Amino acid sequence: MSETKTAITPTRAQDFPEWYQQVVRAADLAENSDVRGCMVIKPWGYGIWENMQRGLDRFFKETGHRNAYFPLLIPLSYLEKEAAHVEGFAKECAVVTHHRLEVGADGKMRPAPAAQLAEPLVVRPTSETIIGATYAKWVQSYRDLPILINQWANVFRWEMRPRVFLRTAEFLWQEGHTAHETEAEALEETQKMLGVYEKFAREFLALPVFTGEKTESERFPGAIKTLCIEAMVQDRKAIQAGTSHFLGQNFAKASGIQFLSRENKMEFAWTTSWGVSTRLIGAAIMMHADDDGMIVPPRIAPTHVVILPVTPKPETREPVLAAAEKLATELRAQKFHGAAVEVEIDKRDIGGGVKNWEWIKKGVPVRIEIGPRDLEKNSVALSRRDQGVKEKQFVPVSDVAPQIVETLQSIQDNLFSRALALREAHTRDIATREEFYNFFTPQNNSKPEIHGGFARSHWCGSADCEAKIKEDLKVTIRCIPFDAPEEHGTCVCGCGRASKRRVLWAKSY
RNA sequence: CGGGCUGUGGCUCAGCUUGGUAGAGCGCUUCGUUCGGGACGAAGAGGCCGCGGGUUCGAAUCCCGCCAGCCCGACCA
Numbered sequence: 372m373s374e375t376k377t378a379i380t381p382t383r384a385q386d387f388p389e390w391y392q393q394v395v396r397a398a399d400l401a402e403n404s405d406v407r408g409c410m411v412i413k414p415w416g417y418g419i420w421e422n423m424q425r426g427l428d429r430f431f432k433e434t435g436h437r438n439a440y441f442p443l444l445i446p447l448s449y450l451e452k453e454a455a456h457v458e459g460f461a462k463e464c465a466v467v468t469h470h471r472l473e474v475g476a477d478g479k480m481r482p483a484p485a486a487q488l489a490e491p492l493v494v495r496p497t498s499e500t501i502i503g504a505t506y507a508k509w510v511q512s513y514r515d516l517p518i519l520i521n522q523w524a525n526v527f528r529w530e531m532r533p534r535v536f537l538r539t540a541e542f543l544w545q546e547g548h549t550a551h552e553t554e555a556e557a558l559e560e561t562q563k564m565l566g567v568y569e570k571f572a573r574e575f576l577a578l579p580v581f582t583g584e585k586t587e588s589e590r591f592p593g594a595i596k597t598l599c600i601e602a603m604v605q606d607r608k609a610i611q612a613g614t615s616h617f618l619g620q621n622f623a624k625a626s627g628i629q630f631l632s633r634e635n636k637m638e639f640a641w642t643t644s645w646g647v648s649t650r651l652i653g654a655a656i657m658m659h660a661d662d663d664g665m666i667v668p669p670r671i672a673p674t675h676v677v678i679l680p681v682t683p684k685p686e687t688r689e690p691v692l693a694a695a696e697k698l699a700t701e702l703r704a705q706k707f708h709g710a711a712v713e714v715e716i717d718k719r720d721i722g723g724g725v726k727n728w729e730w731i732k733k734g735v736p737v738r739i740e741i742g743p744r745d746l747e748k749n750s751v752a753l754s755r756r757d758q759g760v761k762e763k764q765f766v767p768v769s770d771v772a773p774q775i776v777e778t779l780q781s782i783q784d785n786l787f788s789r790a791l792a793l794r795e796a797h798t799r800d801i802a803t804r805e806e807f808y809n810f811f812t813p814q815n816n817s818k819p820e821i822h823g824g825f826a827r828s829h830w831c832g833s834a835d836c837e838a839k840i841k842e843d844l845k846v847t848i849r850c851i852p853f854d855a856p857e858e859h860g861t862c863v864c865g866c867g868r869a870s871k872r873r874v875l876w877a878k879s880y
Numbered sequence: 881c882g883g884g885c886u887g888u889g890g891c892u893c894a895g896c897u898u899g900g901u902a903g904a905g906c907g908c909u910u911c912g913u914u915c916g917g918g919a920c921g922a923a924g925a926g927g928c929c930g931c932g933g934g935u936u937c938g939a940a941u942c943c944c945g946c947c948a949g950c951c952c953g954a955c956c957a
Contacts, residue, residue, distance in 0.1 A: 378918085388951075396891095407948075462955075497957090531881070531955060538956065591957095611957065648957050683915045724917035742916055752916080763916095845953090880956095
């Protein structure tokens with residue numbers, strides 16, 4: 372076995388997009404389904420999503436939100452009410468037109484012509500309109516506000532180029548929808564939920580993100596402001612990991628969310644919406660996985676520790692398994708961020724090497740081997756997925772459980788530090804057009820290699836300059852960072868106009 | 881939706897140019913030998929060769945159409 376052999380081929384450096392797909396498969400996270408653009412999320416991948424849901428849901432509850440559920444199908448007329456919104460989504464809507472199938476002349480099933488719907492229904496690409504229509508019924512008085520609701524749901528957008536987790540036609544997400552009495556309150560909510568996303572990305576996904584506001588061209592259809600968190604993944608491209616929208620009164624006017632104010636005047640509510648999706652799983656893969664497969668940050672890992680009993684001889688099998696069970700019980704008694712440490716004992720009767728590699732590829736944070744020799748020495752061999760695949764620490768068995776929480780947190784922190792280091796190494800202040808174009812231009816156009824990163828450069832505010840750079844380099848403004856200090860400069864596109872602050876530029880997913 | 885490439889057992893692919901009844905490696909099953917490691921041997925299972933039509937005595941192979949996937953563009957959480 373050569374030392375350079377990796378579990379995943381090609382490697383990240385050889386072919387990043389293909390590497391990504393191979394990781395998804397090798398880690399048993401998901402697979403493509405027979406329906407174009409739709410994925411089957413497998414137990415290991417879904418377990419990660421469940422942990423994301425748990426973490427986020429807790430944050431939502433802590434900020435006063437409650438969950439509810441709205442219909443999958445939206446009357447077409449609802450979508451039409453907000454002009455920018457329908458324009459933004461029309462191109463990717465799946466439409467339900469019939470409510471019955473029948474056998475046609477050719478013997479095959481077809482939608483029954485007699486069962487055509489009077490008004491087509493759209494499979495929700497997002498739920499602003501139907502939720503808005505519902506809120507309109509709920510809101511009479513300023514005393515009915517705010518409404519702070521979140522929905523966990525699937526949505527459907529007919530995508531041209533699907534990619535597992537990153538851009539699928541159907542995806543799972545949460546969408547928060549709130550309605551407020553005042554503009555200031557809605558703005559505060561928009562900002563608050565972005566803060567929740569930033570914290571969640573940092574603490575759970577080990578993903579450092581930039582926070583900021585989208586430019587007009589990147590804004591959610593129908594929004595006044597779109598705030599976002601943007602992460603850099605290992606090929607140095609940006610991934611939009613979450614958005615929070617201030618919708619002003621646009622949707623309230625479209626849906627008729629009106630109330631009688633404290634001054635006894637009829638007013639439109641101010642609304643927000645915010646969401647993150649299963650794309651976060653894709654972001655975590657692209658950020659943390661390596662050439663041997665996935666690395667799951669402990670806080671979203673369905674299993675924290677896998678115990679791999681080494682049972683070379685039948686006569687040692689029982690004592691080894693007994694020791695494994697005992698260790699598992701001790702580990703499960705430990706609490707990692709308030710919940711029991713999740714432990715699995717892999718007793719499958721397959722080759723030890725194969726078994727070990729399966730867990731490496733799945734990215735379980737900690738692997739513990741326990742065999743006859745360990746029993747004699749009262750120790751185990753512990754491997755961390757954030758370290759080399761061959762590395763093992765021999766730990767006294769009595770130390771394993773007391774130290775596990777610290778180990779998991781150390782892995783979590785290490786993943787974050789790595790991610791942050793990568794981002795900082797590839798984020799640059801760029802002043803001139805020449806340097807900017809150089810930074811983002813691939814050396815080999817037929818197979819663009821990893822290059823560039825994030826550029827902090829001046830922008831005069833013109834949509835034309837933004838469009839020009841997008842056309843030339845496929846580079847977009849990821850956000851106008853909140854923390855960008857006021858600083859005078861010249862627009863990086865070469866238009867010569869003055870700029871007051873730097874914005875964040877990158878190629879994106 | 882445009883441009884390029886590709887569809888052959890679960891996976892990766894050979895065979896196609898010069899038509900003659902389907903192959904390899906990996907994986908899977910069983911048995912044996914192994915066993916701190918993705919081990920080795922033997923015997924097996926598994927394929928309307930993407931789909932539809934055409935040419936032909938005969939099509940994985942030639943022709944036409946369609947569909948799907950990947951990469952690149954446009955669009956996007």
